[in-house]
Amino acid sequence: MEITPNEHEGYTVLHLKGRLDLNSSSKLKEQIKNYLKEGTIRLILDMNDVDFINSSGLGTLVSILKDVRMVKGRMVLCNLAQYVQEIFEITQLSHIFDMYPTEEEAAASMSHSMANVK
Amino acid sequence: MGDPIEIRVPSDPAYLDWIHAISKALLDLLPLDRRKKHYTLVAISEGFTNAHIHGNQGLEGRSIGLSYMIDENFLRVDIEDEGILPIQNNIDELVRPVDNEMESGRGLGLIRKLMDESQIRFNPKRGNVLTMKIFYEVESKEKQSNMEVADGNHA
Numbered sequence: 136m137e138i139t140p141n142e143h144e145g146y147t148v149l150h151l152k153g154r155l156d157l158n159s160s161s162k163l164k165e166q167i168k169n170y171l172k173e174g175t176i177r178l179i180l181d182m183n184d185v186d187f188i189n190s191s192g193l194g195t196l197v198s199i200l201k202d203v204r205m206v207k208g209r210m211v212l213c214n215l216a217q218y219v220q221e222i223f224e225i226t227q228l229s230h231i232f233d234m235y236p237t238e239e240e241a242a243a244s245m246s247h248s249m250a251n252v253k
Numbered sequence: 254m255g256d257p258i259e260i261r262v263p264s265d266p267a268y269l270d271w272i273h274a275i276s277k278a279l280l281d282l283l284p285l286d287r288r289k290k291h292y293t294l295v296a297i298s299e300g301f302t303n304a305h306i307h308g309n310q311g312l313e314g315r316s317i318g319l320s321y322m323i324d325e326n327f328l329r330v331d332i333e334d335e336g337i338l339p340i341q342n343n344i345d346e347l348v349r350p351v352d353n354e355m356e357s358g359r360g361l362g363l364i365r366k367l368m369d370e371s372q373i374r375f376n377p378k379r380g381n382v383l384t385m386k387i388f389y390e391v392e393s394k395e396k397q398s399n400m401e402v403a404d405g406n407h408a
Contacts, residue, residue, distance in 0.1 A: 154273065157302045158266040187273070187291075189298045190359035198356045218291040225366050231353045 136162050137184075146177035146245045148238060152184035155192030167199050176208025177249070179241045183214035188222055200232065209233075209248055213241035257322040257331075264305045264315040264334065272301055272319065276330075279321055283328055284389045292367040293328070293387050299360040300332035300383045308334025308381045318379075326388055327369070333382040336375075 136159035137152040147170065153159060170178065180196075196212075203210040211233040215223070223229040235241040260275065262268040276297045280290045301317060309315040320331040364371050370386040 154270075156266075156269055156298055157305075158269045187294065187298075189295050189302065190357070190363055191302055193359060194356040197354065201354070201356075218288065221288075222295060222363070226359050226363060227353060 136160075138163060138166050142175075143242070145249050146179060146242070147175050148179045148181055148242075150181045150184065154187040155185055155195070156187065156189045157191035160192050160195035164195050164199055168202065171202060171206055171208065176203060176206050177245055178203065178208070178210045179238065179245060180210065180212050181214050181238055181241075182212055182216070182219060183238075185219055186216055188219050190226070193222070193226060193228055196232070197228070209245065211235060211241045211244060213238050255323065257320045259318065259320045261316050261318040264309040264312070264317050266302070266305060268317075269298060269301060272297065276319075276321075280328075283323070285328070285387065289387055293330070293385075296364045296367045296371075296385055296387075297330055297332070299364050300330070300385065303360050303383065304332050304334035304336075304381070308336035310336075326390075327386050328389075329384065329386045331382055331384050333376070334380045336380045 136155065139150040139152070141148040141150065149167075151163065155163070167178065170176075200210055213235040214237060215234060220229070220234070223232065223234070233241075233244065235244060258279070262271060273294060276294055277290075280293055283290075285293070297319070301319070304317045305311060309317070315335045318331075318333045320333075322329040322331070361373075364383070364385060368385040369388050371384065373381060373383050376382055
């Protein structure tokens with residue numbers, strides 16, 4: 136799993152690449168924990184290059200979402216590949232994650248929620 | 254049905270990459286559409302993870318065996334661990350109720366939904382054996398029904 140951060144005003148986009156499974160998900164969780172510790176609590180996970188996710192990866196994302204909520208942050212997902220999105224739908228996790236078709240839409244949503252907080 | 258293709262690897266998540274590559278290479282040779290190939294890869298990954306965590310309890314020195322049986326109508330994949338105690342013989346009794354906030358426990362439910370047939374049985378000489386089947390052309394009625402529901406939710 137490759138994780139490339141791209142920082143913006145008020146939020147950070149993490150571009151993920153590879154498979155999200157038992158072998159790789161701890162790296163993602165560790166990196167996001169560090170962001171949250173540093174005060175970066177608004178995150179967009181760009182899943183464009185994630186071609187595979189299983190229940191371990193899903194569980195990790197749920198765990199991260201809980202961590203983000205604990206610090207009153209926000210995390211959204213974008214650019215999910217068709218079959219990856221289907222796994223979210225089959226497990227009904229599409230109900231608890233905010234998911235957007237593009238990074239631009241995810242960013243607009245993040246900016247909108249920041250404006251509401253102000 | 255010919256002889257199965259059998260492999261055995263250490264019970265270690267590091268081998269997930271290996272299993273993924275081998276399974277994908279095999280699936281690419283079979284008359285399955287892209288969705289079914291993807292779903293089968295996810296199910297195999299779930300089976301391996303389940304065998305490592307629950308069957309072998311994450312213990313070093315144990316192994317996981319995979320067996321791919323190619324029939325003219327379906328692919329059957331068996332995944333066996335070295336679990337001492339039987340997990341359970343009925344996969345339906347192991348599938349946990351849906352709780353969106355849970356961080357684990359979705360694996361068997363996912364296998365149930367992604368594969369056309371699946372079952373777990375305990376073999377005293379081998380451990381727990383997860384058997385999964387995916388048919389090349391005709392999907393089971395239950396599976397088709399699941400997909401229709403998923404499509405409906407997506408709309």
